[in-house]
Amino acid sequence: MIKVQGLVKRFGAATVLDGIDLEIQQGEIIVVIGPSGTGKSTLLRCLNFLERPDAGWLQVGDLSVDVTQARKADILALRRRTAFVFQNYALFANKTALENIAEGLIVVNRWTKARAHARAREILERIGLADKADAYPASLSGGQQQRVGIGRAMAAQAEVILFDEPTSSLDPEWVEEVLSLMKQLARERQTMLVVTHEMGFARDVADRVIFMDGGRIVEQGVPSHVFTQPQDARTRDFLRKVLASQTSPVP
Amino acid sequence: MDVLDIDYMLGLLPVLLRYLPLTLEMAAAGMVLALVLACLLAVIRVLAIPGLNAATLLFISFFRGTPLLVQLFLFYYGLPQLLAFLTQINGITATIMGLTLHFSAYMAESIRAAIVGVDRSQTEAALSIGMTNGQLMRRIVLPQATRVAVPTLMNYFIDMIKATSLAFTLGVTELMGATQKEAAGSFLYFEAFITVALMYWGIVELLAWLQRRLEKRLGEAYRR
Ligand SMILES: Nc1ncnc2c1ncn2[C@@H]1O[C@H](COP(=O)(O)OP(=O)(O)O)[C@@H](O)[C@H]1O
Ligand SMILES: [Mg+2]
Numbered sequence: 001m002i003k004v005q006g007l008v009k010r011f012g013a014a015t016v017l018d019g020i021d022l023e024i025q026q027g028e029i030i031v032v033i034g035p036s037g038t039g040k041s042t043l044l045r046c047l048n049f050l051e052r053p054d055a056g057w058l059q060v061g062d063l064s065v066d067v068t069q070a071r072k073a074d075i076l077a078l079r080r081r082t083a084f085v086f087q088n089y090a091l092f093a094n095k096t097a098l099e100n101i102a103e104g105l106i107v108v109n110r111w112t113k114a115r116a117h118a119r120a121r122e123i124l125e126r127i128g129l130a131d132k133a134d135a136y137p138a139s140l141s142g143g144q145q146q147r148v149g150i151g152r153a154m155a156a157q158a159e160v161i162l163f164d165e166p167t168s169s170l171d172p173e174w175v176e177e178v179l180s181l182m183k184q185l186a187r188e189r190q191t192m193l194v195v196t197h198e199m200g201f202a203r204d205v206a207d208r209v210i211f212m213d214g215g216r217i218v219e220q221g222v223p224s225h226v227f228t229q230p231q232d233a234r235t236r237d238f239l240r241k242v243l244a245s246q247t248s249p250v251p
Numbered sequence: 252m253d254v255l256d257i258d259y260m261l262g263l264l265p266v267l268l269r270y271l272p273l274t275l276e277m278a279a280a281g282m283v284l285a286l287v288l289a290c291l292l293a294v295i296r297v298l299a300i301p302g303l304n305a306a307t308l309l310f311i312s313f314f315r316g317t318p319l320l321v322q323l324f325l326f327y328y329g330l331p332q333l334l335a336f337l338t339q340i341n342g343i344t345a346t347i348m349g350l351t352l353h354f355s356a357y358m359a360e361s362i363r364a365a366i367v368g369v370d371r372s373q374t375e376a377a378l379s380i381g382m383t384n385g386q387l388m389r390r391i392v393l394p395q396a397t398r399v400a401v402p403t404l405m406n407y408f409i410d411m412i413k414a415t416s417l418a419f420t421l422g423v424t425e426l427m428g429a430t431q432k433e434a435a436g437s438f439l440y441f442e443a444f445i446t447v448a449l450m451y452w453g454i455v456e457l458l459a460w461l462q463r464r465l466e467k468r469l470g471e472a473y474r475r
Contacts, residue, residue: 090376108380
């Protein structure tokens with residue numbers, strides 16, 4: 001279980017996260033939506049300590065930290081319990097698909113190379129890229145790179161996988177294969193916190209949708225509720241714009 | 252004497268070859284020490300360590316901003332006047348010192364650029380799976396930075412081999428110094444200096460060939 005309490009993040013004078021409270025049950029799939037510049041990425045990055053929050057408590061699994069007191073060991077422990085999927089894939093360019101997935105197991109979990117590679121092969125099988133084990137990122141399509149990115153996160157066996165707009169950099173032709181891999185993970189009840197503009201995915205897969213604006217959680221609930229009866233004017237406004245742009249016919 | 256005295260040149264070659272090891276040893280020692288120092292300077296710059304960063308910038312600026320020959324004279328003739336314990340400094344040591352400091356200033360900047368050039372998102376990805384800064388550097392950043400830096404560093408090594416010829420101005424009998432002596436004895440200046448020029452050229456071409464092979468191997472991982 002994951003618990004966020006009173007999370008605050010400032011950049012200079014700007015308060016980008018303004019007291020976020022959030023609880024995520026094991027196996028829960030949460031989609032975060034909201035206008036850009038609202039702090040969605042910053043929220044995910046704070047959970048992974050890629051940004052250091054200014055105040056709040058984080059609990060991930062058996063680890064609980066006051067973020068202002070977090071020391072190096074706490075941060076490493078926290079990162080081991082959370083995995084991150086980046087918008088731009090961020091694969092290690094000097095490593096093959098297989099090595100990208102095995103890297104964390106070898107370096108962080110101290111598995112033997114043989115064991116880590118065996119696990120990485122299983123994961124490649126699951127993400128449908130068994131034949132690309134020895135391919136370097138530069139030779140993979142955007143969709144394949146992002147699937148490897150997800151594979152790398154799967155290998156970490158984290159309490160939660162954080163997805164930051166995983167399909168936003170992809171050419172439209174590759175979006176579906178990435179979404180369908182994420183749906184597969186959802187069926188396996190992998191705990192996920194997903195920032196995305198893919199409303200179809202949110203509606204079909206999410207247990208809960210969170211709408212953020214101005215560094216705050218404005219409203220949340222099951223997708224059917226948030227999408228059909230949004231309570232807040234800002235949610236309505238946002239949904240109207242996004243849904244209009246997504247249902248407009250493709251030129 | 253209207254034609255080139257080829258026989259003299261052929262005879263000179265084995266004589267000069269005896270001095271090649273010293274030339275290469277000075278270059279190799281200078282390169283190893285310069286690499287170590289340059290890595291140190293580059294890391295200080297990348298991490299922007301307070302205080303040290305400013306000192307590093309000053310160091311780099313000075314050693315890039317003044318001629319190598321001036322630096323060599325400064326170490327060989329100047330420093331012993333300032334620091335008594337250096338009275339024993341010989342030409343070879345002064346040359347290696349000069350090459351090290353001079354080239355490390357250049358190399359530090361290319362190493363820094365190569366490190367900074369590694370896509371920042373890969374750094375975040377490595378941190379996000381729980382790698383420490385050291386692991387991140389060793390396994391992700393440095394391998395990629397090396398690939399970028401190697402061609403430039405090889406060029407500096409080639410420059411350094413040629414720059415060892417300045418040691419002759421400090422009284423060191425290396426390749427250039429030996430040539431000078433031979434030429435003064437035979438008065439066949441053109442033959443002597445064209446012979447040594449061809450020797451430098453040959454070494455440099457050999458290294459350039461090695462460099463191309465190395466680059467090809469390092470680049471394998473990234474080909475589309
Ligand atoms: N490293 C940073 N330094 C300064 N400002 C930042 C930084 N990262 C994000 N911001 C600002 O924080 C706000 C929220 O950004 P972000 O979390 O990326 O929003 P979202 O992902 O919802 O689009 C934006 O106004 C952005 O400009
Ligand atoms: Mg964002």
